[in-house]
Amino acid sequence: MALSRGFFALVLVACCSLMLAVSASASGGGVADDGVVGGDKLMMDRFLRWQATYNRSYPTPEERQRRFQVYRRNMEHIEATNQAGNLTYTLGENQFADLTEEEFLDLYTMKGMPPVRRDAGKKQANFSSPAAAVDAPTSVDWRSKGAVTPIKNQGPSCSSCWAFVTAATIEGITQIKTGKLLSLSEQELIDCDPYDGGCNLGYFVNGYKWVIQNGGLTSEANYPYQARRYQCNRSKAANHAARISNYVQVPQGESQLQQAVAQQPVAAAIEMGGSLQFYSGGVWSGQCGTRMNHAITVVGYGADSSSGLKYWLVKNSWGQSWGERGYLRMRRDVTRGGLCGIALDLAYPVV
Numbered sequence: 001m002a003l004s005r006g007f008f009a010l011v012l013v014a015c016c017s018l019m020l021a022v023s024a025s026a027s028g029g030g031v032a033d034d035g036v037v038g039g040d041k042l043m044m045d046r047f048l049r050w051q052a053t054y055n056r057s058y059p060t061p062e063e064r065q066r067r068f069q070v071y072r073r074n075m076e077h078i079e080a081t082n083q084a085g086n087l088t089y090t091l092g093e094n095q096f097a098d099l100t101e102e103e104f105l106d107l108y109t110m111k112g113m114p115p116v117r118r119d120a121g122k123k124q125a126n127f128s129s130p131a132a133a134v135d136a137p138t139s140v141d142w143r144s145k146g147a148v149t150p151i152k153n154q155g156p157s158c159s160s161c162w163a164f165v166t167a168a169t170i171e172g173i174t175q176i177k178t179g180k181l182l183s184l185s186e187q188e189l190i191d192c193d194p195y196d197g198g199c200n201l202g203y204f205v206n207g208y209k210w211v212i213q214n215g216g217l218t219s220e221a222n223y224p225y226q227a228r229r230y231q232c233n234r235s236k237a238a239n240h241a242a243r244i245s246n247y248v249q250v251p252q253g254e255s256q257l258q259q260a261v262a263q264q265p266v267a268a269a270i271e272m273g274g275s276l277q278f279y280s281g282g283v284w285s286g287q288c289g290t291r292m293n294h295a296i297t298v299v300g301y302g303a304d305s306s307s308g309l310k311y312w313l314v315k316n317s318w319g320q321s322w323g324e325r326g327y328l329r330m331r332r333d334v335t336r337g338g339l340c341g342i343a344l345d346l347a348y349p350v351v
């Protein structure tokens with residue numbers, strides 16, 4: 001497709017991951033705390049439990065020792081942050097506990113992305129216009145309406161968050177229109193969408209363009225996730241479980257995002273990084289900027305029942321061991337563009 005390079009230049013959201021420095025086949029034996037000095041014993045015990053929980057092993061004793069040091073620093077950071085008190089969120093041990101912040105950013109995000117750019121001439125939603133205004137309720141949770149599939153996991157070898165967001169938002173509007181919730185195929189987008197880079201780089205808006213052009217998107221069951229790019233299977237891609245007719249880019253701003261989410265789950269870009277690596281619950285209100293490097297699906301909003309803090313309900317694609325069983329609550333109504341830029345690059349599909 002001749003347009004492919006042009007569209008690719010618009011790609012904003014790269015995500016997410018590379019192979020961890022892990023040898024899956026290395027021996028998990030030899031767990032004696034060789035090379036570990038006495039005071040580290042408790043921490044080493046935690047590290048061993050963590051390795052068992054996440055089935056993590058290392059190719060050499062040196063690498064294991066290095067990872068242990070990273071793990072220890074991360075645990076110290078998590079504990080110091082949680083104990084500093086008065087935070088609206090907590091940090092905790094998760095699958096990223098043996099990665100430095102720099103490694104996490106390198107592996108799970110894409111630095112130096114171009115600023116948000118819009119499709120010239122594309123009609124945008126305008127929820128400020130009286131005709132389009134939706135009477136947005138004070139809280140929305142599309143999970144309770146049955147419009148959100150279970151948390152998925154892109155895995156450590158494929159930067160495909162964009163495909164998970166394309167699929168999740170189509171799953172949402174399809175359920176809202178038909179009453180049927182069906183998990184859709186990220187793999188079809190990864191293999192077949194020529195406007196995106198499969199496991200390297202992608203943008204949900206390009207994903208919508210491709211689904212429209214293809215005539216639909218097939219089911220997860222028909223074209224299951226492989227966490228790497230293969231040749232497009234045309235016969236699978238010709239089987240359509242859901243169709244969209246168009247997509248809309250939402251103007252920037254938290255009030256626009258609220259109006260859009262009141263309608264359906266919405267695709268968004270954010271800056272992912274820093275302590276979010278270890279976010280384990282509560283309303284995230286920590287440091288972050290607007291250098292977009294990750295795509296997520298906003299599936300609701302509300303206010304925390306105990307603190308009253310307003311939040312966006314975010315569906316991520318890192319499995320259930322990150323955040324609140326795979327979800328993030330991001331503080332809402334802080335800045336016009338939203339915390340971590342959550343209200344700056346928004347779109348949703350139209351059936």
Ligand SMILES: *[C@@H]1O[C@H](CO)[C@@H](O)[C@H](O)[C@H]1NC(C)=O
Nearest residue numbers: 023024025026054055056057
């Ligand atoms: C743990 O890793 C081993 C070696 O890679 C693999 O064979 C096994 O299936 C994994 N187990 C789980 C529960 O993931």
Ligand SMILES: *[C@@H]1O[C@H](CO)[C@@H](O)[C@H](O)[C@H]1NC(C)=O
Nearest residue numbers: 084085086087088306307308
């Ligand atoms: C910590 O939280 C309490 C209760 O919300 C508040 O009264 C206090 O001022 C806070 N302290 C700081 C240092 O923010």
Ligand SMILES: *[C@@H]1O[C@H](CO)[C@@H](O)[C@H](O)[C@H]1NC(C)=O
Nearest residue numbers: 124125126127128129130251
């Ligand atoms: C949206 O509608 C409002 C009110 O009609 C208008 O003032 C504003 O310029 C419009 N914004 C866009 C981006 O079209």
Ligand SMILES: *[C@@H]1O[C@H](CO)[C@@H](O)[C@H](O)[C@H]1NC(C)=O
Nearest residue numbers: 222231232233234235236237
């Ligand atoms: C493509 O999908 C069809 C239908 O599921 C299957 O029979 C075929 O083996 C697949 N082709 C390849 C190359 O995997």
